[in-house]
Amino acid sequence: MVSKVILPYAKSQIELEVDSVNLAGILVPPEIHKTYACDQESLVQKALENPIGTKRLCSLAQGKQNVVIITSDHTRAVPSKITLPLLLAEIRKGNPTAKITVLIATGLHRGMTKDEMTDRFGSDLVSKENFVNHNAYDKSLFKELGTLPSGSKCEINKIVCNADLVVAEGFIEPHFFAGFSGGRKSIFPGTASQACVNINHSAKAIAHPNSITGVLDGNPIHNDMLTAAKMAKLAFILNVLLNEKKEIVDAYCGDTDLAHRAGCTQLLSQAGVEPIKADIVITTNGGYPLDQNLYQCPKGLSSALMCAKKGAVIILVAACEDGLGGENFEKMMQEGSPQELLDRILNTPPEKTISEQWCVQRFAEALIHYRIILVSSLKESLVKAMGFLYAPTVENALQQAYAIKGQTAQVTIIPDGVSVIVKEKK
Structure with missing residues (x-):
């Protein structure tokens, strides 16, 4: 059996099929289907x-x-x-x-x-x-x-x-x-x-x-x-x-x-949900307008990080039709390894902060600990230059993740990574 999940992407959607034996869970806000009496x-x-x-x-x-x-x-x-x-x-x-x-x-x-x-x-x-x-x-x-x-x-x-x-x-x-x-x-x-x-x-x-x-x-x-x-x-x-x-x-x-x-x-x-830990985590930035550029994508990524087991593979799905979203961000993301970038940023005094470095900081922290496959409209060479793995489709990204973590790896899917607050277990 397979489970079908709809992922928002730009102003459209992507339908993903995942084998039910691999599916650890799908995280959506508890009241996502609630109906309201008032217009x-x-x-x-x-x-x-x-x-x-x-x-x-x-x-x-x-x-x-x-x-x-x-x-x-x-x-x-x-x-x-x-x-x-x-x-x-x-x-x-x-x-x-x-x-x-x-x-x-x-x-x-x-x-x-x-x-x-x-x-x-x-x-x-x-x-x-x-x-x-x-x-x-x-x-x-x-x-x-x-x-x-x-x-x-x-x-x-x-x-x-x-x-x-x-x-x-x-x-x-x-x-x-x-x-x-x-x-x-x-x-x-x-x-x-x-x-x-x-x-x-x-x-x-x-x-x-x-x-x-x-x-x-x-x-x-x-x-x-x-x-x-x-x-x-x-x-x-x-x-x-x-x-x-x-x-x-x-x-x-x-x-x-x-x-x-x-x-x-x-x-x-x-929106508060308990984490479902997995070897592979799929997340999005909620589609348009927040997935217009990569600069906004630490938002959806943050939910995935709360569900990622040690050494997990994260699949980030975001159209990025408006590119990376900032000149400083684009430049910094290609200026070194994730560890080099993080070290440089952490040694930057507050008054010397460079605009957009905060998103580089969050991506660098994640890339140090996890392999992140980016599914977007960005060119493969640019994606790889920033330290991500490239995939042209979500299906291809999932196959890459299985190749890394094994065909029996468990998968958690967060259809809209911006809409949920994954609670940290005490």
Whole structure:
């Protein structure tokens, strides 16, 4: 007998067949098949009407003329066609004459193109509203707000700092070093300077034992982010939870910390799973938009690492149709062996952190201990130059893994490595 598993890949899917005698288990969020009584708009509207820890947004907007809504870029699956119109309506309910700027929190990513904006927000909103891409690399755009717990200056986009009211939308998912996405991340790294983000993402911070998926308390990276959000006076957030179809299944509004934590607690109860250890682990980065480039893929990889036995083979399935995702990342990944890269990064002082080295750090750590087969659209020569094994298909990757670990090797499959939080066994 064979078991069939669907793996998200770009905007499509891959069907994989695994012999049932080899299949150790399939890890999916416990509530992945849960149905919800409310439609997506109603879930968001209900949350807007019942904020956590703050007044309603329409009340906060009264008398506020310069309003900024921070939203996510093309690398995130925020359903802004649903959420953004409801946010705009709620603000204008409190102040119809407010001047509203929608700031796209790119962090250190490239800015969104007009086509990407249209695809994300809809042509109607793009033509009517004022959308601005954040640019982390233009030093003239920032205002220093103070010092963060890490010792870094808190440099935030002046568009945010000069606003009368700052609002953010996003979604909450597991994050491999910030604990969870959403909430405070809209401000930092979303609208922060390159230098500010680099120190927050330093080798020391990434290596901290609490800088892991599903952990906020004691997480130095989260502490910096939350402090920055408070300094920037982020007054109201709308964060949603999504199912495997990228549909809204829950929404949380209100105070930056309280509403975000409520959503994180709910997600942990839904997405937390016990590890199934195996000789071969197959994972993905959840398909589009997070598998557009390799830079984002430590997220899906982190779940696989929690299930990998010593010396296991990991198969990472990610389209990477947008390439590697960053010039520094691409260069560094080919500058030495995984051990050489890790040693160099760990010896880099926080203030000398190079943008994107944090993903090199996580890949290097994994490649030192495991053979990783990459299934993507990247060229074979590039894949091998970065220390991965190459496979043109998932089937081919699995056959390579069997050749390494034996035909009776047990296989754990994580169809969406970003959607689960694999709990560490005590």
